[in-house]
Amino acid sequence: MYRFLLTRQWVILTLLTLVLIPTMVELGFWQLHRHQHRVAQNSLISQNLKADPVPVARITSPGHTVPRADYWRAVTATGTFDTAHEVVVRRRTSDDDRIGFHVLTPLDLKGGGTVLVNRGWIPTAASQQTFPKVPAAPRGEVTVAGRLKADETTGSSGIKDLAGLPDRQVMLINSSQQSQLLSRPVLGGYIEQTSPEPTDGTPEPIASPDDSSIGPHMAYAVQWWLFAAGVPVGWVILVRREKRDRLEAVKQAAAQDEAAEQPEPATAWKAAETTSRTYRSA
Structure with a gap:
C-alpha cells in the first residue's frame, strides 16, 4: 500500500523532510539566543547609564x-x-x-x-x-x-x-x-x-544606545519552530493524498478492465440467434 515511498522522488522528499526539521529547530534556537542576548544587552545598557x-x-x-x-x-x-x-x-x-x-x-x-x-x-x-x-x-x-x-x-x-x-x-x-x-x-x-554639549550643535552628539527595543528575534524563533512542526504534517498530508490518488487510479483501471470484458449487446444477440438456428437445423 505504501510501496510508493520507496520510489526515487519519495525517498528524496522524505530525506529533505528529515533534514529540514532539525535545521528549522536549530534556526529557532539561534533566534532565541539572539533575543536573550538583546534582552541582556538592554539590561546592561540601562544599568550602566543609570x-x-x-x-x-x-x-x-x-x-x-x-x-x-x-x-x-x-x-x-x-x-x-x-x-x-x-x-x-x-x-x-x-x-x-x-x-x-x-x-x-x-x-x-x-x-x-x-x-x-x-x-x-x-x-x-x-x-x-x-x-x-x-x-x-x-x-x-x-x-x-x-x-x-x-x-x-x-x-x-x-x-x-x-x-x-x-x-x-x-x-x-x-x-x-x-x-x-x-x-x-x-x-x-x-x-x-x-x-559639555557644543554651543552651536556641532559636532552632533551621538545618541544614547537603544535599551528598550528587543527586536523581532523571539517572533522569528516561534516562526521557525512552527515551520518545523508543519513540515512533518505536510509530509503526512502528501503521503495520504498520494495513497488516495493511487487507490482511485487502481479502481478506475479495474472498472475499465471489467467493462472491456463484457460483450456488446448486439454481439450477444447475434450469437444467440446463430445458436437457435443451429438447434432447429439439427
Whole structure:
C-alpha cells in the first residue's frame, strides 16, 4: 500500500523532510539566543547609564581591554584637549543616516595620562582626501562626561582598517593605534562624549544606545519552530493524498478492465440467434 515511498522522488522528499526539521529547530534556537542576548544587552545598557559616573582612570588604564560589563558605563574625565593630534574617523553615520566623520580628540588628563574622546559627528568635506572643518574643542581645563566604549577592531566592528588614508584620518577608534601616533600611553577604550554639549550643535552628539527595543528575534524563533512542526504534517498530508490518488487510479483501471470484458449487446444477440438456428437445423 505504501510501496510508493520507496520510489526515487519519495525517498528524496522524505530525506529533505528529515533534514529540514532539525535545521528549522536549530534556526529557532539561534533566534532565541539572539533575543536573550538583546534582552541582556538592554539590561546592561540601562544599568550602566543609570549608574553614578566614575572617573575614567578608575576603571581603565593603558593597554586595558574594556570588559563587556563596563560597556556604556557613565564616566568623567578632567583635562585639556590636545587638538593638535585630533583625527577624524571615516564612514560614520549621523542619527538621520548621513555619512560623515566622528571627531576623535585626545584629552590629556589632569592627573596624568591620556584618554580618547569621541566628540560627535560632522559632515564630510567636499573631497574625501581633504581634512574636514572641525568645530573647535573647548580650551583650557574641561570636565567631560560620557559613555565608556571598548576599542574598535575589524573583528568586533566589521570595519576594515584601510591603509594609505589621508593625514589625520582613521577607520577605527583604537587606543593602541593612537598611542603609537601620540608616542605616549593612552587609556584603553574611549569616551563617547555627552557633555559639555557644543554651543552651536556641532559636532552632533551621538545618541544614547537603544535599551528598550528587543527586536523581532523571539517572533522569528516561534516562526521557525512552527515551520518545523508543519513540515512533518505536510509530509503526512502528501503521503495520504498520494495513497488516495493511487487507490482511485487502481479502481478506475479495474472498472475499465471489467467493462472491456463484457460483450456488446448486439454481439450477444447475434450469437444467440446463430445458436437457435443451429438447434432447429439439427
